[in-house]
Amino acid sequence: MALVNRRKGMEWRAASWMARHPGMTGTPAALAASVVELGPVTTGTVMAGLGAAGVSWYRGHPETFDRFGAPVLRSFRRRWLRYVGRRWRGLMIDCEFGRENRRTGHIEVPRLVRVRSASPSIDTLYVKVLRGQSLKKFQDAADELSMALRADALGIVKVKPGVIALTVVRGNPFEQIIDPAEIPADSSDVDLSALYFGEDEYGNDWTEPILGNHLLGVGAAGSGKSSLMWNPLRAMGLAIRDGLVRVDMCDLKGGMEAGNARPLFNKYADDPDKALQVIEAFRNDMKTTQRHLKDEGLRKVRVSTETPLRVLMIDELAMMTALGSSSVTRAAVKLLAEIMTQGRASGFAVCAYLQEPTKDILPVRDLFTRRICLRTTAENHADMTLGDGMRVKGALADEIPADEEHAGIGFRVDQYTRKPIRVRAGNVADEDIEELVRTCPAPTEDTSNVVEFRRDEDEDAA
Numbered sequence: 001m002a003l004v005n006r007r008k009g010m011e012w013r014a015a016s017w018m019a020r021h022p023g024m025t026g027t028p029a030a031l032a033a034s035v036v037e038l039g040p041v042t043t044g045t046v047m048a049g050l051g052a053a054g055v056s057w058y059r060g061h062p063e064t065f066d067r068f069g070a071p072v073l074r075s076f077r078r079r080w081l082r083y084v085g086r087r088w089r090g091l092m093i094d095c096e097f098g099r100e101n102r103r104t105g106h107i108e109v110p111r112l113v114r115v116r117s118a119s120p121s122i123d124t125l126y127v128k129v130l131r132g133q134s135l136k137k138f139q140d141a142a143d144e145l146s147m148a149l150r151a152d153a154l155g156i157v158k159v160k161p162g163v164i165a166l167t168v169v170r171g172n173p174f175e176q177i178i179d180p181a182e183i184p185a186d187s188s189d190v191d192l193s194a195l196y197f198g199e200d201e202y203g204n205d206w207t208e209p210i211l212g213n214h215l216l217g218v219g220a221a222g223s224g225k226s227s228l229m230w231n232p233l234r235a236m237g238l239a240i241r242d243g244l245v246r247v248d249m250c251d252l253k254g255g256m257e258a259g260n261a262r263p264l265f266n267k268y269a270d271d272p273d274k275a276l277q278v279i280e281a282f283r284n285d286m287k288t289t290q291r292h293l294k295d296e297g298l299r300k301v302r303v304s305t306e307t308p309l310r311v312l313m314i315d316e317l318a319m320m321t322a323l324g325s326s327s328v329t330r331a332a333v334k335l336l337a338e339i340m341t342q343g344r345a346s347g348f349a350v351c352a353y354l355q356e357p358t359k360d361i362l363p364v365r366d367l368f369t370r371r372i373c374l375r376t377t378a379e380n381h382a383d384m385t386l387g388d389g390m391r392v393k394g395a396l397a398d399e400i401p402a403d404e405e406h407a408g409i410g411f412r413v414d415q416y417t418r419k420p421i422r423v424r425a426g427n428v429a430d431e432d433i434e435e436l437v438r439t440c441p442a443p444t445e446d447t448s449n450v451v452e453f454r455r456d457e458d459e460d461a462a
């Protein structure tokens, strides 16, 4: 075939643009058809009705609108304003991703195929690269791209052959330190299905359910993991005091984190051997509770002083699952797997915290039902913690600056939309922990007729 030195005709280019953007062409076409067929009054009335329905959704149910409606509208607006044709083309040429077609002389640029905007501060741009361009070329130009896109953090990954995703994060919605969870005035005010952890980037309360769940907090040293532990403890405060929630604590930082808060806990361990005993006893209590529920013909526990919610907290979980002696880690992994697969209905929850979420360190990672990823040291930790593809969608946990101003900031996944949401945990200071220990010590007498595990005498004495 002879070589041609002309571009495709304008009408053909317009036709292929229309085929690629059916919404942009289909909507005006449908409107025009409606005006012709039904008349301008009917069309106007339908449009006004749709507009009014949208406004009443926005005003009447902000939670569902922000969750489902806003991302769609925001993606559309950003695609056709912020990243519209000429702007995108200029940006690509300025960052030297344009290339002259030698035959036609036309400057070709990587094509923006899709824009998704999971939250006001996160855009994911899916880009079809030109033939001969590599992922590395984009990664090498990350600084230039980040400046041109006015991004505070930029992630660049391959999505499929020929398509990359640029994840653009702008601004820090959390310039203020967030207050810690309040200790409720009464144990009946404790909501075990929505414990306060902090705020999300929209300024809404960030809560997590603990009843029927297991929670994993991942973050590098100094990322603020302790606030993922103390906020739920404060939020459960009076329920701990009143015996509705019993917490066993394994503080494998050698007692540095929770050593001063022992009165809060039903059982406490600060080394792997003692922790293994605590975990084993927790599993045995779970078995006893399961038998009790079976005898009563119940499928689920009702939290009461007889059958309290049992929480096993483990700080520096890696010490139990990988870094301790092999006999301890083997036994601990087995016990944790048993507790996490069977404990939800009987009211036995695990909350664990660690720095590195790889399968070698945490073989039972997938059994955690709620996961939070604070600042990490490696790119792939966000996907390992939150689920595949979450980094592309915006969870750039490895780009969170490693300073105290950004401690407690991280990502969680919205259970309905499966999108990452930026969150910041409340900052729990030493005085807040002291207040909790002072006001909410666990009952020393074991009132339960189901769970027979008691504190050791020597611990009480201490």
Ligand SMILES: Nc1ncnc2c1ncn2[C@@H]1O[C@H](COP(=O)(O)OP(=O)(O)OP(=O)(O)O)[C@@H](O)[C@H]1O
Pocket: 177, 178, 219, 220, 221, 222, 223, 224, 225, 226, 227, 404, 407, 408, 409, 424, 425, 426, 427, 428
């Ligand atoms: N939610 C928060 N908001 C603001 N600052 C915080 C928050 N959480 C922790 N910090 C501060 O960040 C610092 C480190 O926090 P923290 O000790 O919780 O980190 P960590 O992840 O537990 O680290 P390590 O694993 O090394 O113990 C502390 O000085 C703390 O005051």
